[in-house]
Amino acid sequence: MPERNKESYCTNDGEVYAECAPGCEPSCDNPSPGVICELECQLDSCTCEDGLLRAENGKCVTKGECNANGLPHPESKTK
Numbered sequence: 001m002p003e004r005n006k007e008s009y010c011t012n013d014g015e016v017y018a019e020c021a022p023g024c025e026p027s028c029d030n031p032s033p034g035v036i037c038e039l040e041c042q043l044d045s046c047t048c049e050d051g052l053l054r055a056e057n058g059k060c061v062t063k064g065e066c067n068a069n070g071l072p073h074p075e076s077k078t079k
Helices: 003-009 035-039
Strands: 015-022 041-048
Touching: none
Parallel strands: none
Antiparallel strands: 015 041
């Protein structure tokens, strides 16, 4: 990917660009996906910043913002 596009590639709050992101990132449903996911590589992708989890709605949230359904709590301000 051209250098000039990397900064604007990921536009959602809490996301960062990764040249080689893990095959599956930590999520509300699975906060610790395991070593197998780390061995896979998704090229030129957006991943949640360290400490954030991917919610079912695709947003990056803190663990405290996840509910039992993998979605942010309605009263939470998602990142």
